[in-house]
Amino acid sequence: MNRTKRLRAITRNGVALVVALVTLFPIFWMISTAFKPATEIYSLTPHPLPAHPTWSNFANVINGSVIGMPYWTFLRNSLVVTLSSVVVSSALALLAAIAVARFRFRFRATYLIMLLIVQMLPQQALVIALFLDFRAANLLDSLVGLTLLYIAFSLPVTIWMLRNFVAAVPRELEEAAAIDGAGPFRVFFRVLLPLVAPGLVTTSVFAFIFAWNEFVFALTFLGTDTAKFTLPIYVTYFFSKGSVDWGAIMAASVLFTLPVMIFFLIVQRRLRAGLLAGAVKG
Known part of the structure; x- marks a missing residue:
């Protein structure tokens, strides 16, 4: 009985984790891309984190x-x-x-x-x-x-x-x-x-x-x-x-x-x- 409850808890936590990752991934990618230079954004091998972070994108937005x-x-x-x-x-x-x-x-x-x-x-x-x-x-x-x-x-x-x-x-x-x-x-x-x-x-x-x-x-x-x-x-x-x-x-x-x-x-x-x-x- 305890093993069944533990299995259900693990299943629920696993499903919740997957839903959280799917939901948060677009936000993570948006923030990551905001700090990437153009060469990394249009690279054929995308990376989750910017190799050379830059503030130029924010500067272009703020300057208008x-x-x-x-x-x-x-x-x-x-x-x-x-x-x-x-x-x-x-x-x-x-x-x-x-x-x-x-x-x-x-x-x-x-x-x-x-x-x-x-x-x-x-x-x-x-x-x-x-x-x-x-x-x-x-x-x-x-x-x-x-x-x-x-x-x-x-x-x-x-x-x-x-x-x-x-x-x-x-x-x-x-x-x-x-x-x-x-x-x-x-x-x-x-x-x-x-x-x-x-x-x-x-x-x-x-x-x-x-x-x-x-x-x-x-x-x-x-x-x-x-x-x-x-x-x-x-x-x-x-x-x-x-x-x-x-x-x-x-x-x-x-x-x-x-x-x-x-x-x-x-x-x-x-x-x-x-x-x-x-x-x-x-």
Whole structure:
């Protein structure tokens, strides 16, 4: 019996190891290629590690010589759009989730169903209609317009996710705080918000990844103003006619991935703290 359990454990660990290697290998190859000179990248005998590491690929990306603008301009644009959409969509979604989970009103079920229907529609099918609407509203070539678009796309999912967290908080906690003399705002900030914090962090991760990686709408809505391009558009400029600068592409991809990893590490600690706080307060 012990031998069978040990065999199953070894099998599970082996499968997990294989899955981890398959998943992490593209990331490893991306980082390795980013430090390789062109002679090693296009060599017929590829090596997993660079024999002569170089920073030239990162220098080409940061200098922005391919487009005439430095990397920091596009990083700033991406951070402004992404963080703004995360903050606004999380705040609006939390208020909407409280309304849906705590109150009974007319067309409440219809509203929830409409949120699901909106998510079923492919986003690319809305490009032309939204382009015409944003052009009429004079929101093309604008980071504000792109931020509003990302907020609109993030809200349906974030509202659904936060609704479950709000519904899981017992009403008795809010009623007890109200009996003790706490007003609506104090109940919200002292009772409800700490318990819903894990869900708020989860939705912020979703909104961040969506806004940070989105390419089609950014290219369509910022197509004529190079100074307002985001990082996903900047990476494509290393694909030139007849040739591809793989070293610069991999270096740009590494720089593009770092903010997401940093954000996730920060959020992960906040998520753990929020779960512990919610457990103690509950």
